[in-house]
Amino acid sequence: MNVSFKLTILGSSGAIPAYGRFPTSQYLNIQNKHFLIDSGEGVQMQLMRYQIPIHKIDHIFISHLHGDHYLGLMGLLFSMHLQKRVNDLHLHSQKGLDEIILLQLKYSKSSLNYRIIFHAFDAAQIQLLHEDDVLTVHTIPLLHKLPCAGFLFREKTKQKKINKEKLKEGMLLQHIAQLKTGVDVLDDMGNLLYRNNEYTLAAQRSLSYAFCSDTAWNENMIEQIRAVDLLYHEATFMEEEKDKARETQHSTSAEAATMAKQCATKKLLIGHFSARYRELEPMLAEAREIFSNTELAIEGNTFELPS
């Protein structure tokens, strides 16, 4: 069976990686399209550890240019080269990362055997970064010390399924293709041949995932991410460190949960934990007080969405 919508957590740590936790990165597989979100230090080791096929990743999205969100990228790019990648790689980031990559290629006297197509975005705007046959990816403007964007992955409306028990002799392939799109099939004269509802089953629901890191409490994004199926929201601190969260423009676990509640997501994942917290259960408990369907986004955890 093909995976339909599966998220794998590669890193759960805030700026200082501690207790074996890695900085932020996540791997997302939607209908066999493969995406990497942020690339904290060690991302290539984590991809190998969880046996994710790095050659299939064609799009990488970098939220912002703090080191804990991109310092693993360069090692991954070199390893893709050494593993003989040839396919284009699309890199979505703010301006600057292209310059950082080029400078490091220059000093290593390296010329990659694949192309990096660099797409610079403006983190202050909602922008469409990627669209293909099954989904769209938009930026989510966040509130942080540096310009920073989250990413909203949203499946397009899916085709209806044909009810195979109702198929008739003489039905042509083009009739079936039309039925899948949800319309009735007419003959050349405009007369009804096949009424759609009689031959089809309901389309599967389109799923959505919002990745929101790093950010202070940000009311502005509620409208954009309303009713997403899955929300990842950073929770660097607990409420007892609320002042520290304000100062560094991060969120508390309670704030992440409040956001989950206000945007009416089905499930909340929290991550980007400060090195001051060895144990994460109190962090989880704080969130669940407000939004019960919360999980820790820790290394190796996977979350599949039922369609």
Add this chain to the structure above:
Amino acid sequence: MNVSFKLTILGSSGAIPAYGRFPTSQYLNIQNKHFLIDSGEGVQMQLMRYQIPIHKIDHIFISHLHGDHYLGLMGLLFSMHLQKRVNDLHLHSQKGLDEIILLQLKYSKSSLNYRIIFHAFDAAQIQLLHEDDVLTVHTIPLLHKLPCAGFLFREKTKQKKINKEKLKEGMLLQHIAQLKTGVDVLDDMGNLLYRNNEYTLAAQRSLSYAFCSDTAWNENMIEQIRAVDLLYHEATFMEEEKDKARETQHSTSAEAATMAKQCATKKLLIGHFSARYRELEPMLAEAREIFSNTELAIEGNTFELPS
């Protein structure tokens, strides 16, 4: 007891980190002077894992600008900043790394709360990089695709120990200091007061460590590293992949062992293993055929030199 000469291996991997191995880095403690040699991706996690106090590291030596030898540096520099480092940090590298660091600081809008003193070296020459009261560090010119230098750490001649049983009433502190340096103590008129040999024990031996990665077989360095107490020599491949070693300007395990024999070191460590080798015992066996006192330089292994 103070550690006198202890090496900790933080990474053993070649260019592609595999099987949980990390790219090259090593931590060296000589008479409580703390050095980091190379800084492959993940070095800060490895330092934490082995409970090495990163604030004590005042000198970092980077052999060359291939990513697997320096990509962990930036994360470490940021973490030192976040952990409130104030002491100067001396960074020894070829030109270019300074530019790479400055560019990344610029885009993260960061200003470190400590100074990095950048010392550029010419990898083609034997150069003195560092000297203090107990040791010297010189470059070792290597043969690689990029300009690349190893590092030779050599303790200075140590002071003699005072034989406490022989101490006499009326001996002044300056007399003792003179005896430690190995000279006889004379009075103001030039008459012998204390004959050195009667009051002192032999000085401990001065120890030395040569770090040689990355390099092809390199006869030119034999003279410089002759009789070092400990030699680390890269062994990316086994002899069966000798052609690949030539092409990429790396060494085989047998070549590392031959170098150990020719320079008459006491002990050889091999590392920088290609991702094609899951098991390292055959690699070790190949070296031991030629030089029996060989060990694998793998993560977490420590090597102490007896003085």
